[in-house]
Amino acid sequence: DYYDDNRDQFFTEEMIDVAYVQLAKADLMSAVDVTSEALQAFYTDRIDLYTQDEQRRIAHILIAVSEDQDRNAALAKILEIQSELDAGVAFSELAKSFSEDPGSAAVGGDLGMAERDIFVAPFETAAFELASQGDISPPVETEFGFHLIQLSELEPATVTPFDLVAESVEQAYREETVKEDYVASMSELDEMAFEDSDLQGISDQLNLDIVELTGQGRGSTVGILANAAVKEALFSPDLMIDGNNSAVIELNDGAAVVVRVTAYAESMLKPFEAVTxxxxxxxxxxxxxxxxxxxxxxxxxxxxxxxxxxxxxxxxxxxxxxxxxxxxxxxxxxxxxxxxxxxxxxxxxxxxxxxxxxxxxxxxxxxxxxxxxxxxxxxxxxxxxxxxxxxxxxxxxxxxxxxxxxxxxxxxxxxxxxx
Incomplete structure (x- = not known):
């Protein structure tokens, strides 16, 4: 008897009806009152966020300290090269001839455009103390040896005008304004979810819509059921059998839900007549x-x-x-x-x-x-x-x-x- 021998093939899927409320940071942000004065003040207070740091093109000549060349020998050699520079020999030519940095010597010592926090401390300090394009530092000692550093090109720091970033400034202003309110609302939502026996009180208190989904199984990926934490909560005995609200479940950085099961149909064996x-x-x-x-x-x-x-x-x-x-x-x-x-x-x-x-x-x-x-x-x-x-x-x-x-x-x- 195929039906009796294969009963596990003829069970219905357990199904639930779902209700939930969702707290969305975007909804709070859209309700923020925005004025041009507030945005301008926000922009000014955070001007560093809209500033492109100074860029410098740096070149150097390295004389390394090694087992084959001690510190005194390296220092004497870098001083000789400095004398050549003082005599008018081009920095790039001396770098090609004498620099012991294999990565930059062939290109005249050029290290490309750089911001701060790129080089080792003594090198960076000297490089960013050079005031004008073409300036050359005195010998600088680092863990690698002795350097002569040239400022080849200077791009000063630039501030992006407010008009060009007004949209992103407004977005950042709204996010900053609702940050504390969103955290407080989530805390209130979590507390009410524990205390209330349904979602109606939460909906009324926090002005959140109740959304309903009917006939959902474990394999469903409709809406919030695509979230693994939501599905795990919905099909837990606490919600599915006992009928409780879930705790707050964060869907992402900007949205959180409380869910509950409003109806549950357990898995049942289909009658023979239905599967003949x-x-x-x-x-x-x-x-x-x-x-x-x-x-x-x-x-x-x-x-x-x-x-x-x-x-x-x-x-x-x-x-x-x-x-x-x-x-x-x-x-x-x-x-x-x-x-x-x-x-x-x-x-x-x-x-x-x-x-x-x-x-x-x-x-x-x-x-x-x-x-x-x-x-x-x-x-x-x-x-x-x-x-x-x-x-x-x-x-x-x-x-x-x-x-x-x-x-x-x-x-x-x-x-x-x-x-």
Missing amino acids: KEIETTLRQIKASGLAQSLALEVVAKLQAGEITRAVAEAYGVEWSVKTNMTRYQSDIPQALRTQAFALPKPSASAKSIGIAQLDDGDVAVVSVTNVRNPEDSPIAGMENQAIAQLLENQLGGLEFQRFQSSLQKLGDIQGQNF
Whole structure:
């Protein structure tokens, strides 16, 4: 009796009706009273947020202190280079000739544009004390050795005018204004959710709409049920069985909800009468699949015995298809067929290589590989290759498969009700 043996297949999904209120920071922000004076004051107080820091293009010459070159030797060498600079030799040429920084020497010591907090402290202090483009520092000692530093280019700090950032200033002003109110409202919402037996009092007190969703299962992703924490709360015994409100659940940085279950339908076994047609269909499919497998085995036996493929296909009233030059990743051939075809051994001169493939749609295919060509085999070019391929398709076939769909459609209906 299929129904009794497979009862777990015929249970309804447990379902709930959901109600919730949502506190959204965006709603509080939209209610903020904004004036031009307030925005201008907010902008001025936070002018650093709208300021592009000073940018400097820095170049340097490094003489490293190492095992092969002690501190005194490195200092003497950097002082010699400084003398060359004083004599008018170009900084970039001296950097190319003498700098021991492999990353910048070839480009004249250039380190690119930089802001503060990029370099080690002594280097940065000296670099940002240079006042004018072209200025060169005295020797500066760091953990790497001695440097001469040049200010190659200077871009002063710039303040973005208010008019260009007015929209972002207003957004930031609204967010800052409601920050404390939002936290306070969440705290109040959480307290009321614990104390109240429904959502109506919360809705009235905080002016929040009650939203309802009906007929939701564990697999639902409708609205807030896409949130894992919400779903976990809704299907907990505390809400689903006891009927309590949830605690506040934060959906993201700007929204929080309190949810409750307003109706619960537990999972129940469907009566036999309600699933009779479903069972009949399933049993037909099982019987058809078994028959298809049996037919496939018969076809394989006949082909292995040497019977002609086309004649066998016609005898069973099934579709016969031929594919030549099939590749492992040919998308117009079902994957199960390709997998089976390339898993079969290479056919011999006197025998085909035959197997069975179970297709995704429930059909069964017999796969017969008649020839295998490796990539290194000498190809036949142009029209001659096409002509031979056409001949093979018409007469022999590279991949032959018989699908049993038409046979399955001929199966008789199942009679009776003893399942």
